[in-house]
Amino acid sequence: MARTSASKRGRGGKPSAARTPRRPVPPKPIDLHYWPTPNGYKVSIMLEECGLPYRVIPLNIARGDQFKPEFLAISPNNRMPAIVDPAGPGGRPIAIFESGAILQYLGRKTGRFYPATERARVEVDQWLFWQMANLGPKAGECHHFRLYAPERATLQYAIDRFTNECNRLYGVMNRRLADRDFLAGSYSIADMACIGWASRWQRQGQDINEFPHVKRWLDRMLARRAVYKGMHIWIEEASKVRMDDAATRATLFGQRAR
Numbered sequence: 493m494a495r496t497s498a499s500k501r502g503r504g505g506k507p508s509a510a511r512t513p514r515r516p517v518p519p520k521p522i523d524l525h526y527w528p529t530p531n532g533y534k535v536s537i538m539l540e541e542c543g544l545p546y547r548v549i550p551l552n553i554a555r556g557d558q559f560k561p562e563f564l565a566i567s568p569n570n571r572m573p574a575i576v577d578p579a580g581p582g583g584r585p586i587a588i589f590e591s592g593a594i595l596q597y598l599g600r601k602t603g604r605f606y607p608a609t610e611r612a613r614v615e616v617d618q619w620l621f622w623q624m625a626n627l628g629p630k631a632g633e634c635h636h637f638r639l640y641a642p643e644r645a646t647l648q649y650a651i652d653r654f655t656n657e658c659n660r661l662y663g664v665m666n667r668r669l670a671d672r673d674f675l676a677g678s679y680s681i682a683d684m685a686c687i688g689w690a691s692r693w694q695r696q697g698q699d700i701n702e703f704p705h706v707k708r709w710l711d712r713m714l715a716r717r718a719v720y721k722g723m724h725i726w727i728e729e730a731s732k733v734r735m736d737d738a739a740t741r742a743t744l745f746g747q748r749a750r
């Protein structure tokens with residue numbers, strides 16, 4: 493710690509107010525509108541990895557919080573995660589929805605887990621977009637038809653379709669990870685985007701032993717403290733949600749434009 497020199501002391505040996513070094517103002521926390529799902533984990537992991545201060549604002553999607561006007565003003569797609577950074581560009585607040593856009597923003601803001609050189613950044617972007625357009629949506633449909641859809645027997649076509657698609661995607665990931673530790677070479681936001689989904693391989697009807705390189709990557713990822721913390725934010729309300737509850741199902745699965 494820096495010491496106050498005698499020459500900087502005022503009368504009576506006390507440090508003069510004018511010369512007392514100012515304490516750095518702690519950064520204001522980022523608001524994270526969050527519910528514990530694989531899309532939510534992406535951002536909580538990144539915030540933990542970067543050591544950024546943040547405040548979790550639970551968004552109970554089973555109860556319909558995503559349709560509240562104040563949330564829609566931040567996230568017009570009525571989906572979480574979303575963040576509000578009070579210290580955005582130009583020192584002004586900024587609201588961001590879509591987990592991929594949030595990860596890129598935080599990567600640019602901190603200069604971490606999102607390299608600045610074009611070649612390395614393209615590597616990360618490819619795998620981040622691969623997650624956003626493939627692993628996330630296909631695994632999401634796979635969970636839906638395998639676990640939540642009614643009349644499961646009549647839905648065999650959809651179950652097979654998304655289980656096979658997930659199988660294909662794990663194959664893609666396995667080949668990619670055969671000669672590197674992380675999707676873009678070094679650990680990055682692309683890995684953070686994938687971990688929540690890929691850790692649920694059982695729900696997607698997969699046998700992880702078919703994909704040994706993905707399995708090693710999962711072990712590597714889940715051993716990281718920030719990944720563990722980001723995936724274990726306790727939200728009491730979330731622990732009580734039952735997916736067979738009629739009101740929850742109507743909120744989540746019956747959405748139309750109006």
Ligand SMILES: N[C@@H](CCC(=O)N[C@@H](CS)C(=O)NCC(=O)O)C(=O)O
Nearest residue numbers: 529531553558571572573590591592
């Ligand atoms: N592409 C979006 C997807 C977000 C998403 O689907 N979030 C879900 C939870 S995992 C949600 O908010 N669901 C609310 C609803 O279905 O109404 C992202 O990555 O941010």
